[in-house]
Amino acid sequence: MGKSGYLLIGGLVGAAAGLVYTYLFGPARDTVFDGTYRSRWDWAQEEGQRAAVEQEAELRRQFELAKLPKPKAGE
Numbered sequence: 001m002g003k004s005g006y007l008l009i010g011g012l013v014g015a016a017a018g019l020v021y022t023y024l025f026g027p028a029r030d031t032v033f034d035g036t037y038r039s040r041w042d043w044a045q046e047e048g049q050r051a052a053v054e055q056e057a058e059l060r061r062q063f064e065l066a067k068l069p070k071p072k073a074g075e
Contacts (some may be wrong), residue, residue: 024041031037038046 025039
């Protein structure tokens, strides 16, 4: 492959990386640039934190239920 082929591949890889970066860190559609601005990345992080808190609460609830004494079979 010649130099022009490598130049073309490098340009395509660079353009793809730019698109991914712009998609993740750029504004969503109909975004208002004020104090409430959030990029897609910010939104994804907040949703991940919310899901983690909910999962932890559920696991703690299950753990507390598992610690309760079990009734014996003959009683």
